[in-house]
Amino acid sequence: MTNSQIADVFELVADLLEFQDENPFRVRAYRNGARAIRNLGDSVAAIVQDDPKRLQQVEGIGKAVAEKCEVLVRTGELPQLKKLQDEIPESVLSIMRIPGMGPKKTAAVYHELGIATLDDLRTACQQGRIQAIKGFGKKTEQTILSGIDLAAVAEQRIYWATADEIVEQLRQHLGELTEIQQLEFAGSYRRGRETVGDLDVLVVASRADQVMDHFARFSGSPKVMARGDTKMSIRIASGLQIDLRIVPPESFGAALQYFTGSKEHNVVLRTRAKQRGLKINEYGVYRVEGDQEKYVAGQREQDVYAALDLPWFPPELREARHEFAWAETGDLPELIRWEDIQGDLHAHTDETDGRNSLDEMAEAAQDRGLKYLAITDHSKRVSMAGGLDERRLLDQWERIDRWNERASGEFRLLKGIECDILEKGGLDLPDDVLAQADWVLASIHYGQRQPREQITARILEAIRHPHVSAIAHPTGRLINQRPPYDVDLDAVFAAARQHGKLLELNANPMRLDLDDVFCAAAKSHGIPIAINTDAHSVESLDLMRYGILQARRAGLTKADVANTRTWTELKKMIGGKQRKKRGK
């Protein structure tokens, strides 16, 4: 069982317990446990095999959750969950996910009217039976009806890159108002999460009503879901919810901190404040003296943190993973920036499934200030993309040699290949060809659904191969579309370290593979990460920024990322182990 599967079990347990009106802190404990497991770089299964006691050392995992992990890993199921599922039809959870329907209301319709499915709920609303329940009314009935249709759309989180486009449009729209003095987007967007559920925008403005009126005109005519004195929520046509908050200038930093989150980061912060006789909310930090509260800070975010003796945290790190421990020991990493990148080690041309020619890609890379670009077209197994056989590849490399000879500046093209790891194992091109490459990526495109042992064996074999430099998109996941291959990443990390190989962080916003948690795990094993665009056109060389964001979330520094080095330095790095091998 993977960490993500185990975490899903505890989430489900938490949902069902919440429906049963169980102690909310117990519910939270399960959610915290699930989160801790999701954030863990090492696999729970491996820890259980090795020494189950170690699980309890993870913050958020106590005796009970640790024992349940052990049961899950050993038997594949959890008796507690089975019992809950016997007591409650799981379909009530889809009712609980309708905006406005929480555990209490869901339990009410279930117990009063025996409603357990979305279809039954819709019918009951249409018949006006819901408003008869105490605490429900006509309005609630309408909210539920529109919520049922929306639930499917609203649940889907959008790619960060998509959110970023909407952010730019809204920034422009609100920018038309001179009343706005300060404006910032917060939430998971600001933290750079790979997907975004909704947008939070904070504004300092002289006239709140005018800002709200203008906000209501964004992107056609959005549905206004709530509007108060300081807070307003709209939902645009795509289903995305956008929350606007208007705050006084002396509270802007506190509000920005508060609404950037994450929730878990804020909980730690607030607990810390309490221990120091302080109170922190979206308006500021206050010293509590008796029943008096004295404003201490709030104008700027760094003031808020400083009031708690903490450094300012880059938003990407605010997940209550390692940031507080790092701050304690003064080890807060200096995160990698886009400007640190020297080259891109994964790009395609129109020789296979790319849109632009070798020359165009080279020119575009130089325009972006890169010092090198590896041309890594597909190998022949990827027939749909017109993958390269030996002859065409050697031909392309010859053209790359000629291009480099002609070039006057510092920039150089690298002779590369994205060589397929075949279904039966082994690589798609002969060793004597691969030996002539500057840079070899190995990756899986076929046989993605093979069992764990088989997939893992294929990747390990590629890692051991003397001419392979790195594994591209190591888990193959496509966000919101395709799960990762069932690969034993613990084994991949061990092999990569042993053989001095790199792992890719694919910057495509739909891939971002390895993800933040696994990039952090790779770093802890001392494995360099290559952040690559996998560009299939000149424009997609700009995808690099999404990879950088994910790398920052993993806490990676310039030193942790291989392609912050010059090609000469990088060549030494990947050549060291290989030369030793060949010398034998």
Place this chain on the structure above:
DNA sequence: GCCGTTTTCGGCCCGACTGTTTTCAGTCG
């Protein structure tokens, strides 16, 4: 269920908004 500079019990972040209420529960972030 978790956790401990208030440590084995008794806490567990905090406020806005809505709808159905005559003072507040539920939901959300």
